[in-house]
Amino acid sequence: MDQNRPEPDLIIFDCDGVLVDSELLSCRCLSEVLAEFGIALSEGQALELFLGRSTKAIEQHYRDLGQAVPDGFLPRLKSHVLNSFAGSLQPISGVADVISALRAPFCVASSSDIDRVSLSLDVTGLRSHFGNRLFTAQMVKHGKPAPDLFLYAAARMQADPSRALVIEDSVSGVQAAKAAGMTVWGFVGGSHYGARDGQALLSAAGADRVFARMSDFWEA
Incomplete structure (x- = not known):
């Protein structure tokens, strides 16, 4: 899969810091x-x-x-x-537009528990996009940075991990996605990166690309 212009079989979004500005x-x-x-x-x-x-x-x-x-x-x-x-809680700016335009299947894989993920998506108006395609650390033995959650999500979505694209904002999430054999893009547009060099942190963790605005989602 081209890391700049992928045609993924599945897009996996982290929730906190990617869909909602919660960190x-x-x-x-x-x-x-x-x-x-x-x-x-x-x-x-x-x-x-x-x-x-x-x-x-x-x-x-x-x-x-x-x-x-x-x-x-x-x-x-x-x-x-x-x-x-x-x-x-507020949604990440522009994320609803990105999700609405997606053609590939997509889901959420979060370290938070299902109640928190559900509330986050309800409060920010994003829940209708995801339905029951919500996977959390409660569902696997080992959370991030282990690959278990992303592999579980891919299996449930019937997707080849090597054809999956993960959107993550944390070092542990990037490491988990890479350990799962997936392409991962780091997102640093959350308010928690206002005073931190997210580009350097997530690149060092192995992110294939780092971006800061959802309007640049598909931009190389």
């Missing part, structure tokens, strides 16, 4: 909820450590530090994120 909101919620449980983590540190990762990765990180998060942490985080999204 700064998510990191703010994570920082605030951890603080409620006596754990200090800045929004910037949350971005560096957990961008594109699942809540399992957060729990594992603190277990590895010998600082297990309390039992009530995950329900509290989920509640805080969903409330924040319901009031503030």
